[in-house]
Each structure stands twice: as structure tokens, then as C-alpha cells.
Amino acid sequence: MPKTSDALKRTRGDVPFALVNYVGFLLFALLCAYPFYFLIINSVSANDVSALGDIRLWPEGLHLSNYSQILQLDGLSAAAVVSVARTVIGTACTVLASAFLGYMFTQERMWKRSLWYRLIIFTMYFSAGLIPLYITMKTLGLTNSFWVYILPAIVQPFNIILVKTYVESMPRSLQEAAEIDGAGTIRTFFRIILPNMTPILATVAIFTAVAQWNSFQDTLLYITDQKLYSLQYLLYTYTNQANSLAQAAQNAQGNLGAIVSAATTQTPTSIRMTVAVLVVLPIIFIYPLFQRYFVKGIMLGAVKG
Incomplete structure (x- = not known):
């Protein structure tokens, strides 16, 4: 009986500890994932709202025109x-x-x-x-x-x-x-x-x-x-030239520019967010393929002594 009682005490004591661990790691995971989520929701939200910095948790005015216009940029x-x-x-x-x-x-x-x-x-x-x-x-x-x-x-x-x-x-x-x-x-x-x-x-x-x-x-x-320019280098140049690229994208619409909604008109913020998403997504998709080997490999390959 005493042994069973001790086991129950340990079990009951482990529950709050496990709960705190799960909540803590969940919050940490959300904290790590939020910057990527922030990029994505800003890249698909209304550009005029995104440019004001009002997109925080949920996208507004969903559209994909940013991606279609960015993919047409030279090079x-x-x-x-x-x-x-x-x-x-x-x-x-x-x-x-x-x-x-x-x-x-x-x-x-x-x-x-x-x-x-x-x-x-x-x-x-x-x-x-x-x-x-x-x-x-x-x-x-x-x-x-x-x-x-x-x-x-x-x-x-x-x-x-x-x-x-x-x-x-x-x-x-x-x-x-x-x-x-x-x-x-x-x-x-x-x-x-x-x-x-x-x-x-x-x-x-x-x-x-x-x-x-x-x-x-x-x-x-x-x-x-x-x-021979790499995609990351273009991201670097696009980020530095976001204002001129936004103006060029607006001018490229020709006569439609007068009636195009401000929600889909390119802005420096929309260019930065959209290009960043295009550059980051491939690595996000590739990493899970190797994740199951990663911990085992880094532990077994750690320096001894």
C-alpha cells in the first residue's frame, strides 16, 4: 500500500509539471512560428492596410495578386x-x-x-x-x-x-x-x-x-x-529598392492604374513581405523531410570528451 500511495503521489505531481511543459513549449513554438505567419498574412492582405501596419493576427482583404505581380519581376x-x-x-x-x-x-x-x-x-x-x-x-x-x-x-x-x-x-x-x-x-x-x-x-x-x-x-x-544573381541577393536588392519597384509595378498597369483598387496596388511593404515568403517557403517545406534524422545525427556526431 505505501508503494502504491507513493506512485499515485508522483503521478499526480507529474501532471501539473507536464502541463506546464506542454504550455511552455506550445507558447515557444507559437513565438517561433509567428514571424513566418506574419509574413504570409501580410503578403495576402489588402496592400493599403498592410502598408499601415494594421495586420497583426488575421489577414484582411484576401488576394493573391501580390504573388502574380512579384513573379513577373525581371530576373x-x-x-x-x-x-x-x-x-x-x-x-x-x-x-x-x-x-x-x-x-x-x-x-x-x-x-x-x-x-x-x-x-x-x-x-x-x-x-x-x-x-x-x-x-x-x-x-x-x-x-x-x-x-x-x-x-x-x-x-x-x-x-x-x-x-x-x-x-x-x-x-x-x-x-x-x-x-x-x-x-x-x-x-x-x-x-x-x-x-x-x-x-x-x-x-x-x-x-x-x-x-x-x-x-x-x-x-x-x-x-x-x-x-548569376541568386534569389536571396534579389531579395536584398528588392528590399533596398522597394519604393521604386512599387512605382514600376503601378506604372506597368497602364490605363488600368486609375481604376485598380488600392487593396491590390503594390506597395514597398507588400513587395518585401511577398518576396520574403517566396524565399523562405522552400526551406520550410524541405526541413521536415530531414527532421527525423536531425536530432539523432547531431547527437551521435557530437564531439566526445
């Missing part, structure tokens, strides 16, 4: 293609490089393994600076080149640390069995190690895809050819 489709291409290719290259280097740095027979590993980690803390980096890119012929988005970002020290630690947590017997069967280093990696690295590779893929998709500074520094 947007080409920039979307560039952003998708750099995200897909860049993520694939970085994940493969991180997986292979992380694996190789666990191989004791690798020549000067500790030296190369320390040199890579060194770059996490020290950099030559912006001007030497620009000179390097220009010397290599990467300025005004699509590959400036891909090649400099392939080797990421933090990702390599995660993968290396994950590989070290795998049973050594897997690799030994492959070597007994005559598999070499490359074959062991692709046939044995790589298929068992899904959680950590998904984690690296999330980090890399988000970084590639959100990056605009490399476009600002290295690209002057408008055909």
Missing part, C-alpha cells in the same frame, strides 16, 4: 534557378566531401592524418580576410562564375568534425570484415560506411542546404553578371 525566375542549382549541387558536393574526409580522418594508415586534420580545423578560427579571399577567387577565375557558389564551400571543418565523430562511434568490426573480404579503402567507404551514415549526412545536408539557400554575400562580392 526572378533566373535567380530561382541559380538558387536551386547551387543548393542542390552545393549540398551534394559538401555532403560527399564531408563524408569522405570524415571517414579518412579515422583511418590510422592515412599519411600525416593528424597534420591534415589540424590544418582543416585551423581554418575554423583563422582567416586571411576579405581582400585576400577576393584576390584568391579572382586569381582562380571564380569571379562571375557559378562555381564560386560551390567550390569554396565544399570543405566545411565543422561538418567534418561531426562526420568523423560519428564514424568513430560505428562498430570497427564493419570495416574489418570488409577488409578481410578484400575491400579497399574506397570500396569500404562506398559499400559499408556511407550507407550507414544516413543520420549524420542528413544533418550535414540540412546545415548546408540552409546556408546555400540563404547566402547572398558571395553574390554581392564576386558576381556582377545579372544572370
